[in-house]
Amino acid sequence: MKSSENRNITPAPATSPEMLRWTFLVYDSLTTDDDVVLFVKGLNNRQGINRESNSIQEVFRCNRPDPTVFEGERISVSLETILHVPVIVPSMAYYTRPQKLESNEKSEKARVCACTMMYNVGNDDDLNNVVDELVRDGYDVKTHSWVWPKTQEAGFSHSAIYAKDSCSWMMYIDVDEFNVQDLSLDKRQIGEITISCYEFGPSNKKSHPIMGVTQGYNCRRKVENIHKSIVLLDVVDHSLRNVIHHFILKQGYKIKKSECP
Numbered sequence: 001m002k003s004s005e006n007r008n009i010t011p012a013p014a015t016s017p018e019m020l021r022w023t024f025l026v027y028d029s030l031t032t033d034d035d036v037v038l039f040v041k042g043l044n045n046r047q048g049i050n051r052e053s054n055s056i057q058e059v060f061r062c063n064r065p066d067p068t069v070f071e072g073e074r075i076s077v078s079l080e081t082i083l084h085v086p087v088i089v090p091s092m093a094y095y096t097r098p099q100k101l102e103s104n105e106k107s108e109k110a111r112v113c114a115c116t117m118m119y120n121v122g123n124d125d126d127l128n129n130v131v132d133e134l135v136r137d138g139y140d141v142k143t144h145s146w147v148w149p150k151t152q153e154a155g156f157s158h159s160a161i162y163a164k165d166s167c168s169w170m171m172y173i174d175v176d177e178f179n180v181q182d183l184s185l186d187k188r189q190i191g192e193i194t195i196s197c198y199e200f201g202p203s204n205k206k207s208h209p210i211m212g213v214t215q216g217y218n219c220r221r222k223v224e225n226i227h228k229s230i231v232l233l234d235v236v237d238h239s240l241r242n243v244i245h246h247f248i249l250k251q252g253y254k255i256k257k258s259e260c261p
Helices: 003-008 126-134 150-160
Strands: 023-033 037-042 059-061 080-082 086-088 112-115 169-172 192-195 227-232 254-256
Touching: 023 150, 037 150, 150 169
Parallel strands: 112 169, 192 254
Antiparallel strands: 023 037, 037 059, 080 086, 169 227, 192 227
């Protein structure tokens, strides 16, 4: 507004609540059958400091509240931490009923699901129409909004819980990636498979090559760049701790490395 219009503005009272800061915030929650998982920013922000959270990504698992205490009410959930004095972390998260990813399949969960995180999706990307088209073609595709920036590990932790009741294995890959591995497994307590990733350049092509991606494009790198993983959700450690695609597993389970063909 113009400076001449500032004269009639009444300043906010000193008792106004402090605005929420992204650097110190309980920003999301997910309720399971056993507990409430809180996703928090700002507690473990220094290397080597880990204040009783279950992961360096600040994923906290708390006991579920007594539902009879607040039946019919919307209840905010947060954490109390002791810095110099006890502090309640500001929160925009609420307790919700347990959420499960329902499957269209009637058989027992014995399938591999794929988790793809897409950032900065806007209206111009036409995501909903693309998903609808895939569903019409017979693919089982669902979306879940995860709007929090710079929380990829936390998003992976969230998906590991969210899809656990309908998926046996979860593949963490980008939307432009694909897997050509043989996923037949032995019985050696394998809980995670790591897959080598190689980048392919466009090779000056403007349409999909007839020979397919691996034969029709030139490989950009001669050495392995990064690698992704497929995780058995039932054996992910209770802490949900992961380091970009790779989860800590329950005791007794191994990680198997799968080479590119």
